[in-house]
Each structure stands twice: as structure tokens, then as C-alpha cells.
Amino acid sequence: MKFKVTTLVDITETRVNRNDGTTAYKQQQNFTTLLQTIGIKVNPVYTTSPHMSSVEVDGMFGTNAKGEHTIWTWEFEVEYEGGITVDEMVEMIDLLPVLSNLEESIKINKDVFHTKDKKYKNIIIEDLINKTVN
Numbered sequence: 336m337k338f339k340v341t342t343l344v345d346i347t348e349t350r351v352n353r354n355d356g357t358t359a360y361k362q363q364q365n366f367t368t369l370l371q372t373i374g375i376k377v378n379p380v381y382t383t384s385p386h387m388s389s390v391e392v393d394g395m396f397g398t399n400a401k402g403e404h405t406i407w408t409w410e411f412e413v414e415y416e417g418g419i420t421v422d423e424m425v426e427m428i429d430l431l432p433v434l435s436n437l438e439e440s441i442k443i444n445k446d447v448f449h450t451k452d453k454k455y456k457n458i459i460i461e462d463l464i465n466k467t468v469n
Contacts, residue, residue, distance in 0.1 A: 348384035385409035397456035
């Protein structure tokens with residue numbers, strides 16, 4: 336199974352693990368939070384860190400996200416078919432706390448991942464094999 340996460344939340348993998356209050360530490364914490372949450376159910380395997388780009392997001396996320404914004408994209412695989420689904424990740428990740436005011440180009444509402452909120456949705460999860468998206 337192969338999945339893709341696209342988010343407006345800064346999930347840059349910096350590998351900084353000492354709490355020195357820097358942006359790099361906070362970015363790593365967001366990535367680690369996402370990785371470990373998925374890891375509750377399966378072991379995500381990845382070879383490439385999340386990458387950042389700037390794109391037109393109209394219609395991609397919640398209605399609050401319009402125009403050009405910075406997004407992070409991360410692809411990972413899981414060990415076996417059916418180990419986790421998009422719907423399960425949507426439930427697990429919704430309202431998961433994040434650190435904001437990093438490199439995001441949008442204000443993160445209530446400093447959480449929103450997988451369901453029609454207005455503030457800031458993360459999209461796709462199953463690249465079965466072509467399902469939240």
C-alpha cells in the first residue's frame with residue numbers, strides 16, 4: 336500500500352531532536368507527530384522526506400485556503416494490504432495538535448490537523464494504489 340499526504344502544515348523533516356526552541360525542532364515535531372500517529376497502526380516506510388512547494392490550492396483543502404500557498408507532500412508505504420485505510424488515518428489524524436507559525440503561508444486554525452472540517456481542512460490523505468482520497 337502506498338499513501339500520499341499533502342498538507343498546509345509545516346512537516347519538514349529536519350532530524351533536529353534537541354528541544355532548543357528553534358523552527359527546525361518544531362518542524363521535526365510536526366513530522367514526528369504525524370509519523371508516530373500513523374505508526375500506532377502500521378509501520379510507515381519512506382525513502383524521501385516531505386518536500387515543500389508552492390501551488391495554487393483553490394479547491395484542494397478547506398474553503399479557507401485560497402490562492403497560492405506552501406504545501407508539504409510526503410509519500411510512504413505500509414507493509415501489507417489493508418494494514419490501514421485512508422478513512423482510518425482521517426480519524427486518527429483529525430484534531431491532532433501541531434506547532435504552527437513556522438514556514439506555513441496560511442494561519443493554522445486552532446493549531447491542529449483538520450482532516451474533516453469543510454472550512455479549515457489542512458491535510459489530504461490519498462491511497463495511491465486504490466485511488467481513494469479524503
